[in-house]
Amino acid sequence: MAFKGAIEVDTQKCKGCSVCIANCPTDSIxxxxxxxxxxxxxxxxxxxxxxxxxxxxxxxxxxxITVYRVKI
Amino acid sequence: xxxxxxxxxxxxxxxxxIRNGVDGYFGYPITPQSEVMETLMKEKPWxxxxxxxxxxxxxxxxxxxLYGGASCGKKVMTSSSSPGVSLMCEGISYIAGAELxxxxxxxxxxxxxxxxxxxxQSDYNQIVKGGGHGDYHNIVIAPASAQDMYDFxxxxxxxxxxxxxxxxxxxxxIIGQMMEKVEMHPMKPxxxxxxxxxxxxxAVTGKPASRERHIITSLSLDADIQEQFNIKLKExxxxxxxxxxxxxxxxxxxxxxxxxxxxxxxxICEAVVDELRAEGIKAGLLRPITLYxxxxxxxxxxxxxAKSMMSIELNLGQMVHDVRLAVNGACPVGFYGRQGxxxxxxxxxxxxxxxxxxxA
Amino acid sequence: xxxxxxxxxxxxxxxxxxxxLLTDNxxxxxxxxxxxxxxxxxxxxxxxxxxxxxxxGISPVGCSVFAxxxxxxxxxxxxxxxxxxxxxxxxxxxxxxxVFTYQGDGDLASIGTAEIIHACSRGENIVVIFxxxxxxxxxxxxxxxxxxxxxxxxxxxxxxxxxxxxxxLVIADMISHLDGTAYITRQSVHTAVAARKAxxxxxxxxxxxAKGIGLSFVEIVSTCNSGWKMTPVEANKWMVENMFAxxxxxxxxxxxx
Numbered sequence: 001m002a003f004k005g006a007i008e009v010d011t012q013k014c015k016g017c018s019v020c021i022a023n024c025p026t027d028s029i030x031x032x033x034x035x036x037x038x039x040x041x042x043x044x045x046x047x048x049x050x051x052x053x054x055x056x057x058x059x060x061x062x063x064x065i066t067v068y069r070v071k072i
Numbered sequence: 073x074x075x076x077x078x079x080x081x082x083x084x085x086x087x088x089x090i091r092n093g094v095d096g097y098f099g100y101p102i103t104p105q106s107e108v109m110e111t112l113m114k115e116k117p118w119x120x121x122x123x124x125x126x127x128x129x130x131x132x133x134x135x136x137x138l139y140g141g142a143s144c145g146k147k148v149m150t151s152s153s154s155p156g157v158s159l160m161c162e163g164i165s166y167i168a169g170a171e172l173x174x175x176x177x178x179x180x181x182x183x184x185x186x187x188x189x190x191x192x193q194s195d196y197n198q199i200v201k202g203g204g205h206g207d208y209h210n211i212v213i214a215p216a217s218a219q220d221m222y223d224f225x226x227x228x229x230x231x232x233x234x235x236x237x238x239x240x241x242x243x244x245x246i247i248g249q250m251m252e253k254v255e256m257h258p259m260k261p262x263x264x265x266x267x268x269x270x271x272x273x274x275a276v277t278g279k280p281a282s283r284e285r286h287i288i289t290s291l292s293l294d295a296d297i298q299e300q301f302n303i304k305l306k307e308x309x310x311x312x313x314x315x316x317x318x319x320x321x322x323x324x325x326x327x328x329x330x331x332x333x334x335x336x337x338x339x340i341c342e343a344v345v346d347e348l349r350a351e352g353i354k355a356g357l358l359r360p361i362t363l364y365x366x367x368x369x370x371x372x373x374x375x376x377x378a379k380s381m382m383s384i385e386l387n388l389g390q391m392v393h394d395v396r397l398a399v400n401g402a403c404p405v406g407f408y409g410r411q412g413x414x415x416x417x418x419x420x421x422x423x424x425x426x427x428x429x430x431x432a
Numbered sequence: 433x434x435x436x437x438x439x440x441x442x443x444x445x446x447x448x449x450x451x452x453l454l455t456d457n458x459x460x461x462x463x464x465x466x467x468x469x470x471x472x473x474x475x476x477x478x479x480x481x482x483x484x485x486x487x488x489g490i491s492p493v494g495c496s497v498f499a500x501x502x503x504x505x506x507x508x509x510x511x512x513x514x515x516x517x518x519x520x521x522x523x524x525x526x527x528x529x530x531v532f533t534y535q536g537d538g539d540l541a542s543i544g545t546a547e548i549i550h551a552c553s554r555g556e557n558i559v560v561i562f563x564x565x566x567x568x569x570x571x572x573x574x575x576x577x578x579x580x581x582x583x584x585x586x587x588x589x590x591x592x593x594x595x596x597x598x599x600x601l602v603i604a605d606m607i608s609h610l611d612g613t614a615y616i617t618r619q620s621v622h623t624a625v626a627a628r629k630a631x632x633x634x635x636x637x638x639x640x641x642a643k644g645i646g647l648s649f650v651e652i653v654s655t656c657n658s659g660w661k662m663t664p665v666e667a668n669k670w671m672v673e674n675m676f677a678x679x680x681x682x683x684x685x686x687x688x689x
Contacts, residue, residue: 004440005447006437006441008441010450013458015463015464016463017464017665018464018663018664019622019664019665022668023623023624045437052447053624054447054448055624057449058448058628060468061459061461061465061466061472062458062459062461062468063468065448066449067448068440068441068442068445068446070435070439072435096521124521124524126520126524128517128550129550132514132546133517133520133546133547136518137517137521139508139514139517140490140517140520140522141525143508143518143522144521144522144525146525163511163514166511170509276522278484278505278506279484280485281484285506285507287500287508287509288507288508289500289508291497
């Protein structure tokens with residue numbers, strides 16, 4: 001059984017600390033080229049390798065990540 | 073008829089706490105007030121009323137235990153003596169800043185520093201003027217008998233909860249150690265959880281989904297918010313000054329010479345007034361029972377009829393400054409005091425009085 | 433089978449979301465600060481145990497002074513170092529409540545040593561969450577009692593020298609010798625695995641505090657990337673390579689084991 005996942009980032013609250021990126025096992029997060037109203041480059045999902053493991057959200061200090069997961 | 077028991081002032085504090093439904097006492101031993109906690113431990117109120125009694129590791133901890141207990145809307149108190157109260161002043165400032173009710177008993181001894189273990193009234197400035205940092209006032213009530221010690225615990229909590237403000241019972245080593253008959257009033261039960269919600273709706277009681285969370289804090293980083301809070305405190309103090317001044321007078325009706333004295337000194341000054349009256353000198357005594365709020369209005373009224381006033385204190389002259397402010401030049405103001413644990417005799421005060429007034 | 437991102441992002445597929453017990457306030461902490469992660473874990477534990485209406489938190493002086501802005505429970509904000517004294521009275525006067533302090537290493541291990549040692553010694557039935565990042569964050573990166581030897585801070589600009597500044601204070605080990613402590617553990621939150629273990633430890637501490645067996649103490653070895661002058665990811669790496677040697681991760685004491 002395999003999983004496919006996705007994340008939703010509250011971009012206005014993200015501070016771009018990148019701890020989620022360091023914890024992603026599938027390299028599915030990057031910092032956006034854009035900045036939010038505070039001037040932070042926020043985290044965003046990249047590619048389609050996300051497995052919805054929640055590691056990123058678990059370590060996110062600002063709790064700005066929602067994780068979705070489906071079985072495929 | 074109410075029961076009367078012979079006891080020390082310090083013991084009266086302890087017995088009164090149990091009988092008036094106090095929820096918690098947190099203290100640290102220091103002479104001359106250690107009998108307060110000793111009496112509580114001997115009485116074991118946790119087995120009867122459920123009152124918590126705890127010997128803390130320091131006065132710093134005791135006062136912060138009061139902060140914690142008061143945050144929950146509980147009736148909490150501590151007692152100490154001058155050096156211990158110095159350590160508590162940080163906590164008292166936080167309690168004033170967080171607008172929490174509590175009762176602190178200061179059984180004063182001589183200072184500065186380790187000073188002496190004998191009686192003194194030298195914490196007047198520290199307690200009446202605040203003691204800790206920031207713009208705040210303690211409500212300060214000054215007992216002059218073991219009965220006062222008993223009665224002022226309950227009165228102290230009434231004021232503390234009415235104004236959400238720390239109340240200091242400013243006693244001294246004489247009142248604490250002296251044995252007198254104390255009349256017991258009927259027991260008051262500790263408040264129930266429902267009564268706490270009613271009397272302290274601001275308290276930290278665990279947040280149900282139905283209300284916003286309660287936060288007990290003295291912190292606001294925003295200058296405007298802090299200033300608004302300071303102004304709110306000032307309004308509260310104005311209410312206290314308008315409503316809570318309490319004093320007693322002895323032979324002041326036709327008095328030409330007024331003594332001002334609080335606590336044990338007021339007891340001694342009654343004898344002074346009697347001696348002077350026996351000599352045909354019209355003397356009288358004003359005893360401030362509340363030191364904050366100070367009976368400035370009554371002192372001003374008496375100053376208008378007096379040839380002079382004298383403040384008699386067991387210190388180097390602390391309350392006398394408040395007397396002078398109240399008199400505001402209407403008559404001469406003198407001072408006589410003893411220090412270091414020495415106590416004046418009525419004869420000594422009579423002699424000083426005559427010297428000051430040119431009557432010798 | 434191919435499924436689009438939009439199809440995955442449906443409410444029924446949510447497996448992780450911000451705990452409801454965290455308020456909507458944006459945390460004032462620096463990007464990557466461990467405080468936010470620990471706040472979240474504490475909120476999750478309280479939420480999962482269903483004890484919001486029976487929990488009282490006590491915040492310290494330091495960066496986490498504003499913890500009360502983030503977790504939706506009743507709070508008391510203590511003077512510097514005094515949180516265990518507040519907690520002592522709160523728990524003794526309200527024994528049916530879960531009472532925890534949340535303190536940094538300046539607050540707990542320096543100015544508040546008397547309060548924490550005696551709360552442990554008396555066996556108060558409270559939870560202490562201890563954030564140890566080896567530095568004073570709020571005041572701008574000064575030496576803490578927990579600062580490692582050689583570590584540069586604004587008051588040890590040439591590195592902590594034991595001749596000048598003494599040695600790091602290892603509080604968790606010290607209090608493990610006190611009979612009043614029930615559960616002492618040291619955790620971290622730099623990886624998802626570590627954070628999940630830390631959450632289990634926090635939950636155990638809360639559960640133990642209701643058993644009347646003494647004080648439970650959860651130290652979280654943390655980062656202060658601003659104070660350490662590193663990026664958050666570099667700070668996590670530095671913590672693993674340096675802090676863990678002095679403050680090893682794992683349970684130190686468990687009286688029920």
